[in-house]
Amino acid sequence: xxxxxxxxxxxxxxxxxxxxxxxxxxxxxxxxxxxxxxxxxxxxxxxxxxxxxxxxxxxxxxxxxxxxxxxxxxxxxxxxxxxxxxxxxxxxxxxxxxxxxxxxxxxxxxxxxxxxxxxxxxxxxxxxxxxxxxxxxxxxxxxxxxxxxxxxxxxxxxxxxxxxxxxxxxxxxxxxxxxxxxxxxxxxxxxxxxxxxxxxxxxxxxxxxxxxxxxxxxxxxxxxxxxxxxxxxxxxxxxxxxxxxxxxxxxxxxxxxxxxxxxxxxxxxxxxxxxxxxxxxxxxxxxxxxxxxxxxxxxxxxxxxxxxxxxxxxxxxxxxxxxxxxxxxxxxxxxxxxxxxxxxxxxxxxxxxxxxxxxxxxxxxxxxxxxxxxxxxxxxxxxxxxxxxxxxxxx
Numbered sequence: 001x002x003x004x005x006x007x008x009x010x011x012x013x014x015x016x017x018x019x020x021x022x023x024x025x026x027x028x029x030x031x032x033x034x035x036x037x038x039x040x041x042x043x044x045x046x047x048x049x050x051x052x053x054x055x056x057x058x059x060x061x062x063x064x065x066x067x068x069x070x071x072x073x074x075x076x077x078x079x080x081x082x083x084x085x086x087x088x089x090x091x092x093x094x095x096x097x098x099x100x101x102x103x104x105x106x107x108x109x110x111x112x113x114x115x116x117x118x119x120x121x122x123x124x125x126x127x128x129x130x131x132x133x134x135x136x137x138x139x140x141x142x143x144x145x146x147x148x149x150x151x152x153x154x155x156x157x158x159x160x161x162x163x164x165x166x167x168x169x170x171x172x173x174x175x176x177x178x179x180x181x182x183x184x185x186x187x188x189x190x191x192x193x194x195x196x197x198x199x200x201x202x203x204x205x206x207x208x209x210x211x212x213x214x215x216x217x218x219x220x221x222x223x224x225x226x227x228x229x230x231x232x233x234x235x236x237x238x239x240x241x242x243x244x245x246x247x248x249x250x251x252x253x254x255x256x257x258x259x260x261x262x263x264x265x266x267x268x269x270x271x272x273x274x275x276x277x278x279x280x281x282x283x284x285x286x287x288x289x290x291x292x293x294x295x296x297x298x299x300x301x302x303x304x305x306x307x308x309x310x311x312x313x314x315x316x317x318x319x320x321x322x323x324x325x326x327x328x329x330x331x332x333x334x335x336x337x338x339x340x341x342x343x344x345x346x347x348x349x350x351x352x353x354x355x356x357x358x359x360x361x362x363x364x365x366x367x368x369x370x371x372x373x374x375x376x377x378x379x380x381x382x383x384x385x386x387x388x389x390x391x392x393x394x395x
Contacts, residue, residue: 139199
């Protein structure tokens with residue numbers, strides 16, 4: 001089946017579900033269960049007065065958003081927080097070679113009133129992951145290569161200032177930034193430290209985004225449901241003139257039923273890469289929460305002739321489902337997704353499937369086993385199964 005039909009199916013399902021529930025009243029499911037024996041066992045990992053940190057609030061991107069909102073209430077106070085991740089992965093072969101990846105981020109942030117923020121992200125990381133063993137374009141561990149890639153030094157991953165005008169209707173952000181923190185977001189497949197570990201599920205591979213670079217972003221929001229944003233980012237860090245060679249991104253999106261068990265998001269974006277003779281591309285991303293427990297999500301993107309030759313990727317699509325539930329006062333998240341990425345150097349698309357479940361040990365520590373299947377573009381030995389384990393700590 002052509003990927004366009006899969007994309008059309010997910011979009012139709014997205015709008016059908018929002019239409020069905022348009023006239024209903026939404027309530028969160030607060031049902032919880034517990035048993036004395038199991039609670040005592042889990043209590044081995046439990047601190048007193050356990051505070052749950054939901055997965056959507058614990059991911060690196062979502063965590064930063066919540067921290068920045070909270071810091072607005074304490075202007076002039078410099079605060080710190082962070083997240084650390086360690087993972088092991090290996091192809092399931094007779095003599096498996098295990099590859100490890102580790103990273104940690106230190107966030108420093110301060111507000112100057114309720115409309116101005118200053119933010120820093122210092123990162124260190126090491127390990128190349130299984131991508132060093134299996135050549136691919138899907139990226140089997142998107143957390144690999146963080147910091148200086150060797151874990152020896154801290155690097156300034158982000159350093160930016162943000163201004164909000166007219167009660168958050170207009171937002172301006174500038175400094176050293178990660179464009180994918182703002183463009184091609186997805187509520188359920190966007191963070192390699194707490195959700196899917198494969199890079200093809202973190203962001204669409206058609207995006208011609210390299211390392212973090214100086215840039216500026218403008219965003220305007222209407223009735224807290226509809227937004228338009230535009231970003232300019234340096235495409236060539238060796239360029240001496242800051243006003244030249246900008247990666248351009250434009251995105252619009254719609255949010256329905258926010259903060260309910262049926263929240264839905266739809267985003268459409270386009271981009272232009274000056275280093276590829278101003279080659280252009282577009283993408284779409286959507287996600288929907290169903291009855292506060294199930295999720296569906298998907299992406300599709302394509303590049304024009306100039307950009308696909310420069311980037312090596314013609315088009316890509318992905319989609320998946322998820323489930324989340326609080327069991328014995330701990331959150332459990334399960335996800336499975338499939339992706340196809342069509343490169344320019346080969347006839348058949350690269351295929352990847354990932355399954356994971358994420359469980360909470362205590363209010364700081366989360367653990368998630370992962371299973372991956374990939375069929376690469378190579379003709380021989382192109383099919384691989386991988387097993388992995390990731391530990392995430394928020395502090």
